[in-house]
Amino acid sequence: MTPIDAIEIDHVTKTYLTRQDERHALGPITLHVAPGEMVAVVGPSGCGKSTLLSLIAGLMPVTSGEIRLFGEPVKGPSPRIGYMLQRDGLLEWRTVEENIALGLEIRGKKSLKTLEHARYLLGEMGLGSVMHHYPSQLSGGMRQRVALVRTMAVQPDILLLDEPFSAVDYQNKLHLERLLASIRRQHKITTVLITHDLEEALALADRIVVLSRRPGRIRRMITLPEEVRRADPLEARSHPLFRSRFNELWKELEQP
Template identity: 50%
Template structure:
C-alpha cells in the first residue's frame, strides 16, 4: 500500500550572512492513510520547517517528499494546513471565514456548500454561522478553523502547534474535539507540538527529533489498551507515564 506521506532523506540548509545553517539532516518518516502521527523535539529543531516542506511551501536542500506516491513539487491541494493561530478574519462571519478557502480555489459550488453546512451542523457551529470570531470562545474558533480546512476536502492535515494559543483547560477539550473530528472524517494527520502529553495522547505513532540539525532520534508506536480511545482517556491510561518518560529521556532539552 502506498503511504499517504513518505519523507525520504530530507535535509534543509539556510544561507545567512553568518554562513550556512543546517535545519534538518537526513530526515525520513512515513505516514499511513488515516493515521495520526505526532512530531516532537526541542525548540529550533526544524519541526515546523519539516511540515512546510511536506506542504510544498518550501523546497528541501536534498531529499524527496511523496504524497500518495506523487512527488511534492509545490503546494498540494490534497494537504490542509492549520497554524498556531486560527487566523480567522474578524470582518467576516464564521460562515464567510469557513468558505474562504473555497472562494480562493474558486470551488464555491452547491455540493461544497452543502458539505460546509453539514460540517457546521455536525460540529456544533451552525447556530453561530452569522457570528464574528470575537463572539466565539477559543475552542469554537479553533473548530471553525478546522472546518475551514476541511471545507476544501484535503486528505492530509498538517497541524503546526495548532492548539498552543489556547489556555490549558480549553486546550484539553479542543484536543478531544479536533481528534474526534479528524477521525470521524477519516483524515490523515501530522501534528507538530512542544507538548509531550499532547503528542502522546493524540498520536498513534510518535517521531522524536534531535536538536538542530533535526534528525529522527526515536520512533514510538503509541498503543493504549482501550476501546474508543480519546486524548483525555489516553492521559488517564497506565501506559501514558511510560511513553512520557521514554520521550522525555530522548529530548535534547537536558543538554
C-alpha cells in the same frame, strides 16, 4: 500490491543560506506515514519541526532528498493538504460562515454541496448557532474551532497541524482534541501534528517522532499501544501505559 504511503520523506535535508554562511536546519530525515495514520512530531525549540511541515506542504523546496504525497513528488503546494497554524487567521470582516468558505473559494471548490458539508462540520463542532457571528464575537476556543472547520471544509487527504491548540486554555484544548480525533478517524485523514505538549502528542497520535536539536534528525520513534491509540484523548490520559510513555518521552527530550 504494496499500498502507497500517504507521505514519503526520503533522506530530506534543509539548509538556509544567510549572508554569512549556510545554516543546516534539518535532516537528513526519512519518514513514511501510512494513509489515515496520525504522527506527532516533538523536539526542542528550533529543531526544525515547523520547517519539516513547510517542506511537506510544498511551501519551500528541500535542499536534498525527496518528499512524495501518495507517490507524487512534492513540487509546490498541494490541494490535497489542509494546513492549520497556531494563530486562527480568521478575517475579522467576514462572518463565521464566510470564513469557513474561504478555502473553498481560493481552491475554486465553493458549491452548494461543499458549503453544506462545511455547515455540517460547524454543527459537529457545536458552532451552528454562531454561523452569522463575526470573529470578534467569539471566544478563543471558538475561533480555533472555526479555523479547524475552515481547514477541514476543503476535505483534505492530509492534515498538517502546527501547534494548533497551544493558545487556548486547557479545557478548550481537551475539547478541540476530542473533536479533531473524532473527525480525523471518521474521515480517515492522514495527519502530522507539531506540538510541544507531550500529553497532546500521546493522546492523539498513532506514532510519535522525536527530533534532535538542530539540525533536526529523528532520534527516536515511539508507536503507541493499540488500546491508547483507540481511546478518547481524555480517557487515554488515564490509561496505565500513558504515564510510562510520557516519562519515556520526557527522558528522551532531556538528553543533550
